[in-house]
Amino acid sequence: MIDVWEHKEDCTGCTACQQACAHGAITMQRDAEGFLYPVTDADACTNCGLCEHVCPMLRADERPADESAPKVFALRHKDDAVLGESASGGAFTAIAEYVIKQGGVVVGCRHDKDMNVEHAFADTVEALRFMRGSKYVQSSLGDCFHTVRKQLQAGRLVLFTGTPCQVAGLNAFLHRPYPTLLTCDILCHGVASPALFSSFIRYAERVTHRQVADYRVRDKSLGWGHTLPRMDFQDGSHIKGGVAWLWAKAYGSTLAHRPVCYHCRFTSFRRPADLSIGDFWGIEKHHPHFIHPKGVSLVLVNSAKGQALLEAIRGAVLVQESTMEACVQQCLQQPVPRPVQRDKFWHDVQTLSFHRLCVSYFEWGFWNRFRKKLKSIVKRI
Numbered sequence: 001m002i003d004v005w006e007h008k009e010d011c012t013g014c015t016a017c018q019q020a021c022a023h024g025a026i027t028m029q030r031d032a033e034g035f036l037y038p039v040t041d042a043d044a045c046t047n048c049g050l051c052e053h054v055c056p057m058l059r060a061d062e063r064p065a066d067e068s069a070p071k072v073f074a075l076r077h078k079d080d081a082v083l084g085e086s087a088s089g090g091a092f093t094a095i096a097e098y099v100i101k102q103g104g105v106v107v108g109c110r111h112d113k114d115m116n117v118e119h120a121f122a123d124t125v126e127a128l129r130f131m132r133g134s135k136y137v138q139s140s141l142g143d144c145f146h147t148v149r150k151q152l153q154a155g156r157l158v159l160f161t162g163t164p165c166q167v168a169g170l171n172a173f174l175h176r177p178y179p180t181l182l183t184c185d186i187l188c189h190g191v192a193s194p195a196l197f198s199s200f201i202r203y204a205e206r207v208t209h210r211q212v213a214d215y216r217v218r219d220k221s222l223g224w225g226h227t228l229p230r231m232d233f234q235d236g237s238h239i240k241g242g243v244a245w246l247w248a249k250a251y252g253s254t255l256a257h258r259p260v261c262y263h264c265r266f267t268s269f270r271r272p273a274d275l276s277i278g279d280f281w282g283i284e285k286h287h288p289h290f291i292h293p294k295g296v297s298l299v300l301v302n303s304a305k306g307q308a309l310l311e312a313i314r315g316a317v318l319v320q321e322s323t324m325e326a327c328v329q330q331c332l333q334q335p336v337p338r339p340v341q342r343d344k345f346w347h348d349v350q351t352l353s354f355h356r357l358c359v360s361y362f363e364w365g366f367w368n369r370f371r372k373k374l375k376s377i378v379k380r381i
């Protein structure tokens with residue numbers, strides 16, 4: 001039986017245990033920070049042990065050591081419009097479009113109509129639009145592992161994309177390799193609390209008197225290196241910056257990350273997916289001819305399936321082979337450290353209004369702006 005309190009610090013919320021439980025004894029419940037954890041109903045549990053068996057964090061690390069040296073590529077989509085909507089160089093869209101054109105289905109992360117972040121299925125190229133862009137929040141997986149398995153059993157091509165811990169959860173849940181399964185993990189330095197993100201959206205709606213329709217932390221209209229947060233509203237208007245900065249600051253503070261992210265086991269070149277995608281930071285130093293103002297993806301090829309997939313999408317993308325040394329960044333080396341203020345922050349979340357919280361922790365509000373301005377004037381003098 002999974003004991004949530006015993007394993008809380010290690011639980012990624014991947015839902016493998018809950019989705020594997022044949023007796024419906026496990027439900028995913030939110031804790032005070034708004035993260036989902038499995039909770040077992042002792043009366044319904046038969047102690048079969050399946051939940052512990054499929055938990056990727058309780059299993060020994062099964063990734064073979066010799067795969068620690070993936071092939072490394074810089075890549076970007078040939079379509080400028082796709083590049084503009086993607087967080088990096090559009091690697092996700094290139095891979096997903098290929099899968100859909102083969103009659104397959106893509107599983108990825110999007111906002112629902114209430115701006116909750118969830119994993120969903122797409123089998124048209126148009127539906128991929130909602131999956132583009134990084135949502136800096138932990139997504140809810142629902143029962144999508146079940147649906148993935150059903151599609152695989154029917155022989156359908158399936159591309160699952162998500163954080164490495166979600167891919168590890170799917171692999172553990174499926175328990176055996178499926179020839180028509182393709183997986184792609186994103187480079188990740190932590191996922192933030194969905195409850196705090198909801199508070200941010202509701203706060204933004206209150207101060208703008210408009211209903212939020214979409215939110216992007218990294219709008220690239222000024223370029224990949226100068227991204228601005230952008231919020232779109234139901235009435236067709238949008239803002240860049242302003243209150244939209246708040247979530248960028250909240251995420252950047254790392255105070256709202258899931259506890260397991262501070263000792264994430266996936267911050268290395270040993271990845272659970274066929275391909276890993278991220279930003280190719282430092283491209284200007286190593287491959288200056290390949291830089292593009294709208295972004296360049298980093299692609300790690302971790303398996304033979306991943307290599308075949310990269311070959312299959314070559315028509316839609318430009319590719320430059322690179323090295324591990326050229327692309328290394330923090331999230332491939334070590335997890336983000338746990339901020340010393342984290343416990344105090346979560347105590348304050350329970351007691352302060354969202355506005356006060358942002359004033360105290362994210363330099364929000366009139367006096368913070370005033371102090372900043374004053375400092376810059378003094379500096380100039």
Ligand SMILES: Cc1cc2nc3c(=O)[nH]c(=O)nc-3n(C[C@H](O)[C@H](O)[C@H](O)COP(=O)(O)OP(=O)(O)OC[C@H]3O[C@@H](n4cnc5c(N)ncnc54)[C@H](O)[C@@H]3O)c2cc1C
Nearest residue numbers: 086087088089090091092108109132133135161189278279
């Ligand atoms: C929380 C988070 C942290 C990240 N940290 C880094 C980092 O430190 N360094 C780095 O190089 N790259 C990081 N990335 C990855 C990067 O921002 C891009 O997501 C990635 O390069 C893919 O970009 P793209 O242009 O190929 O496609 P896009 O279309 O922008 O990417 C969409 C893909 O991201 C997935 N996705 C988006 N949000 C989530 C989410 N919340 N949970 C699971 N999957 C999600 C979608 O399912 C889809 O596969 C991070 C992404 C996220 C979501």
